[in-house]
Amino acid sequence: MDCKQASQLISQSLDRSLSLRERIALRFHTYICEACRRFGQHLNTLRVALKRMSANVENDTNITMPSETKTRIAKSIESIVD
Amino acid sequence: MTTANIHDWLSEHSDYLYRFALARLRDPHQAEDVVQETFIAAIKSPSFAEQSSPRTWLTGILKHKIIDVMRKSVREITASDLMSEEDGNMDDFFDETGHWMDAPQAWEIPDNALEQKQFLIILQNCMDKLPTKLATLFLMRDVHDTDNEEICKELNITTTNAWVMLYRARMGIRKCLEINWIGA
Numbered sequence: 001m002d003c004k005q006a007s008q009l010i011s012q013s014l015d016r017s018l019s020l021r022e023r024i025a026l027r028f029h030t031y032i033c034e035a036c037r038r039f040g041q042h043l044n045t046l047r048v049a050l051k052r053m054s055a056n057v058e059n060d061t062n063i064t065m066p067s068e069t070k071t072r073i074a075k076s077i078e079s080i081v082d
Numbered sequence: 083m084t085t086a087n088i089h090d091w092l093s094e095h096s097d098y099l100y101r102f103a104l105a106r107l108r109d110p111h112q113a114e115d116v117v118q119e120t121f122i123a124a125i126k127s128p129s130f131a132e133q134s135s136p137r138t139w140l141t142g143i144l145k146h147k148i149i150d151v152m153r154k155s156v157r158e159i160t161a162s163d164l165m166s167e168e169d170g171n172m173d174d175f176f177d178e179t180g181h182w183m184d185a186p187q188a189w190e191i192p193d194n195a196l197e198q199k200q201f202l203i204i205l206q207n208c209m210d211k212l213p214t215k216l217a218t219l220f221l222m223r224d225v226h227d228t229d230n231e232e233i234c235k236e237l238n239i240t241t242t243n244a245w246v247m248l249y250r251a252r253m254g255i256r257k258c259l260e261i262n263w264i265g266a
Contacts, residue, residue, distance in 0.1 A: 002180025011249040015223065015230050016241070035185035042186055042256050049191050050209075050225045053202050057105040065100035069114045070092060073121055077088050080125060 001029045006036045014043060088125055095137050096121075099144050106148050106226060108209070108217075116147040123147070149236055152222060156215045156237045175253055186256070187264055201263060208258035212251060219244065220251035 001009075006029045009022055018026065030037045057063065096117060103113035120143045124130055133139045177183055192198050209217050219237070222228040223244075234241050 002176075003182050004176040004180040007175075007253070008249055011252050012245050015245055015248060035182050038186040038188060039256070041190075042260070043252055045190055046205075046252065046255060046259070047224045049202065049205055050221070052191075053205060054105040054221075054225050056202070058101050060101065061097070063101050063104065064097045065114060065117065069118070070096055073096070073118045074089060074092055076118065077092070077121055077125055080122065081088065 001025050003029075003033060003036055006030065006033065007039050010036065010040045010043065014047075088121075091124075091136055091140070092121065095140055098137065099140060102141060103144060103148055106221065107151060108221070112151055116144060116151060119147050120144045152218045153237055155218050156239070175257070184257075187260055189260065189264060204262045205255075205259055208255050208262065211258060212254050216247055216251040216254070219247050220255070223248055224252075 006026060009018060009026045010030075012018065013026070030040065099117045099120060100113055103116045104110060107113050107116070120140055123143050124140055127143075175183060192201055209221075212220070219233065222233055223230065228236075230241060230244060233239075234244050237244075239247075
């Protein structure tokens with residue numbers, strides 16, 4: 001297994017269960033390959049960082065919908081109700 | 083059902099719904115549009131008056147609207163995109179013997195709040211550089227933990243295509259982040 005194949009499997013391991021054979025080959029490769037080990041760590045780091053980023057937006061009460069948009073929505077609702 | 087309580091709903095829930103949509107779509111205009119569509123769908127619904135927990139109900143509608151937008155943006159995937167992504171484009175990352183051209187460096191999310199803020203800004207910029215369809219798929223999967231099968235069903239792509247695209251997205255973002263964060 002080379003780094004290209006290893007990186008593909010590392011990525012796929014986040015999306016499906018690898019076969020026993022794949023897991024063994026990957027473990028063997030990452031045991032001797034620091035770059036691919038780091039790659040795997042970075043993918044986890046990315047997930048954590050992006051979740052944090054997304055949660056920051058969702059929980060940031062300073063972010064509000066522009067008032068023009070609220071007015072626009074109110075109008076379009078009224079036109080339907082009337 | 084009165085116009086008055088629609089206005090109450092709008093003032094009580096629109097900011098929350100907007101943030102919810104923005105966190106997922108990242109585009110303010112798209113986020114505004116889906117919130118508008120959500121309210122319109124809500125008042126047209128026969129069960130509108132019976133909702134005891136409007137926020138939960140509205141969020142449920144919003145989720146579907148968000149998926150619709152994501153589906154549209156990913157729909158443009160063509161067979162040739164996938165072919166090239168499977169192999170050709172990855173030449174930027176690996177040499178002909180399958181080794182990293184630039185081996186991943188050692189770094190992690192900083193602990194310090196200020197640095198962390200900078201880190202997230204760089205990450206945001208890297209997400210913006212990624213083709214929309216890849217960024218969308220990546221967000222659905224890695225950030226919002228949407229089930230892989232559900233993604234494939236929603237976006238009408240095969241699981242193999244999804245793996246290839248997610249790989250491509252992760253490779254791109256990781257490299258962009260590394261270059262800009264370590265270089266910062």
